[in-house]
Amino acid sequence: QLQLQESGPGLVKPSETLSLTCTVSGGSISSSSYYWGWIRQPPGKGLEWIGSIYYSGSTYYNPSLKSRVTISVDTSKNQFSLKLSSVTAADTAVYYCARHIDYYGSGALRSDWFDPWGQGTLVTVSS
Amino acid sequence: QSVLTQPPSVSAAPGQKVTISCSGSSSNIGNNYVSWYQQLPGTAPKLLIYDNNKRPSGIPDRFSGSKSGTSATLGITGLQTGDEADYYCGTWDSSLSAGVFGGGTQLTVL
Numbered sequence: 001q002l003q004l005q006e007s008g009p010g011l012v013k014p015s016e017t018l019s020l021t022c023t024v025s026g027g028s029i030s031s032s033s034y035y036w037g038w039i040r041q042p043p044g045k046g047l048e049w050i051g052s053i054y055y056s057g058s059t060y061y062n063p064s065l066k067s068r069v070t071i072s073v074d075t076s077k078n079q080f081s082l083k084l085s086s087v088t089a090a091d092t093a094v095y096y097c098a099r100h101i102d103y104y105g106s107g108a109l110r111s112d113w114f115d116p117w118g119q120g121t122l123v124t125v126s127s
Numbered sequence: 128q129s130v131l132t133q134p135p136s137v138s139a140a141p142g143q144k145v146t147i148s149c150s151g152s153s154s155n156i157g158n159n160y161v162s163w164y165q166q167l168p169g170t171a172p173k174l175l176i177y178d179n180n181k182r183p184s185g186i187p188d189r190f191s192g193s194k195s196g197t198s199a200t201l202g203i204t205g206l207q208t209g210d211e212a213d214y215y216c217g218t219w220d221s222s223l224s225a226g227v228f229g230g231g232t233q234l235t236v237l
Contacts, residue, residue, distance in 0.1 A: 037226075046129055047164075047172065047215055049226035062225045096171055102219070105160060105178065112219045112226050113162035115174035115183060 002027040004097050004118035011124050012091075018084040018123055022097030029078045030055040037100035037114060038071065038082045040093040048093075052100045053080055087125045094120040130155060131216055131229035138235040139206055147201040147232045149216035155227055159219045161199040163192055166213040166231075175214075176201065206236050 008020035022036070029036060037052035051061035053071045061069050065084070073080040084091060098114035105111050132150040139145040149161065161179050164172040174183055176192035179199065191202040199216055216229040 046230045047217070047228040049228070060224075063223065064225070101177075109159050110219045110221070111160040111162075111178050113160075113174060113177040113217065114164075114172075115177075117171040117173070120171050 002099065002116055004099070004116060006095060006097050006118045006121040008121060008123070010122060011126065012087055013127050014088055014125055015086055018082070018087050018091060018095075018125070020082045020095055020097075020121065020123070022080050022082075022118060024078045024080075024099075029073065029080065030075050033101075035100040035102060036073070036080045037098050039096045039098060039114065039117075040091075041096070041120070042090075042093040050082065050084075050095075052102075089125050092123065092125045094122050096120045129230040130220055130223070130227040131218065133214075133216060133229035133232045135230070136233045136235065138237055140237050141206050141208060143206050144202065144204045145206060145234065146203075147214050147216075147234070149199045149201070149229050151197050151199075151218065153197060154222035155197075155218045155220040156194065156199055157197040158221060161192065161194055162217045163190075163199075163201045164215045164217065165210075166215065168212070172215060203234070208236050210234060211236050 003025045005023045012018045035052040038050040051071050053059045068085045070083040098117040102112045163176040165175050166172045179194040180192045189204045193200050213231045215231050220227045
């Protein structure tokens with residue numbers, strides 16, 4: 001059974017860089033069928049997709065965060081990581097990692113979904 | 128403000144049926160597949176529906192999804208108190224080149 005687990009500091013100072021790692025167990029991150037993604041949820045608010053990475057290192061990011069986001073992968077450790085620079089209080093959120101399935105179906109309609117998700121980790125931006 | 132619009136809350140009695148709507152546009156729901164997630168209090172989201180109406184293994188057939196034009200609907204029959212949760216729709220937005228979610232709907236089983 002595939003499981004994902006986020007890890008990293010729970011407190012980051014404003015203007016610094018948030019760094020999180022997602023460890024995948026029960027399956028290989030090098031599977032050719034999947035991307036691996038990061039999603040966040042500010043307290044009491046909805047979900048926001050941050051970006052995703054393929055095992056080869058190919059990435060794509062939410063344009064609203066692209067200038068501050070870097071996602072990388074370490075296949076030897078079955079991990080992928082998130083870095084978010086120049087953080088502010090608005091970046092305070094629960095950060096989730098998840099397997100990201102995306103493909104084009106019939107009629108060239110795109111399918112995107114996330115399953116499974118990690119348990120999430122709360123990152124607070126505060127001095 | 129979310130790209131996809133969901134009602135903030137819905138409620139129904141145990142055993143009854145409820146539907147949750149998700150409204151978008153031609154750049155997202157209208158031309159891409161929709162997924163639905165259940166987030167129980169204090170837990171991570173869980174995939175309920177993908178490709179508009181497909182259920183992953185282990186999801187009971189009390190949960191169903193449909194899509195028409197630029198809107199999608201999640202249906203839950205035989206409501207149980209354990210269904211009380213926040214529900215989110217999601218899809219790809221071709222104009223934004225980003226995955227997008229609805230603002231979430233809180234389901235109360237009275």
